[in-house]
Amino acid sequence: MNGLVESVIAETQDISRTEIDEEQVRAFDAEADFIGLSISLLIEVGSYVCVVGNLYPVKTRSWNRDQAILGDDLVRLYKLIDGLLDQTCKHRREISFVLGRLAFECIINLRYLIAYASEELFFSYRRYSLQHERQLLERIKVNIEVRGGQGLTIERRMINSIE
Structure with a gap:
């Protein structure tokens, strides 16, 4: 065995x-x-x-x-x-x-x-599963940009977590 x-x-x-x-x-x-x-x-x-x-x-x-x-x-x-x-x-x-x-x-x-x-099925699953994280990441980046590039500690932690 x-x-x-x-x-x-x-x-x-x-x-x-x-x-x-x-x-x-x-x-x-x-x-x-x-x-x-x-x-x-x-x-x-x-x-x-x-x-x-x-x-x-x-x-x-x-x-x-x-x-x-x-x-x-x-x-x-x-x-x-x-x-x-x-x-x-x-x-x-x-x-x-x-x-x-x-x-x-x-x-x-x-x-x-x-x-x-299949490779296609797993790719589709990942894309669908991560759609909310992708939207959240975009929102965080816009908020940082509005503040002139100044990111909050919580935002940096959230970005690291998403990535």
Whole structure:
């Protein structure tokens, strides 16, 4: 086995597997039973997402630009799962639904990008994803120009962050 596969196996061995007994699920008579099982499954999924989000190609030990898009979506998915777990445990159903929808959209994006991966698709994704940053950068530059080239500290930090 290559080093990557061995590493993944080692990292996933400590993840607790959620057993699902169909008979037991059929016997559930309270929403809390379903939520408890869902939380266990979501913790397991979040653990796997965390492991996958930390994988790098063996040779380079870093992502290229397109792989970074997928990695970013995995990190976003993990954060959404974490927030979903938090809000579900706090019984904040409306916020849980919002986070669940965002997580679902993130999963759809990941599946689509992986299934139809191409240079054109990733370029289009980057261009669309960065449109707001591009508009913000232009607004900051105009504001600096209006002040005679005098940039504020926050503007310099924002420019550095965008770049």
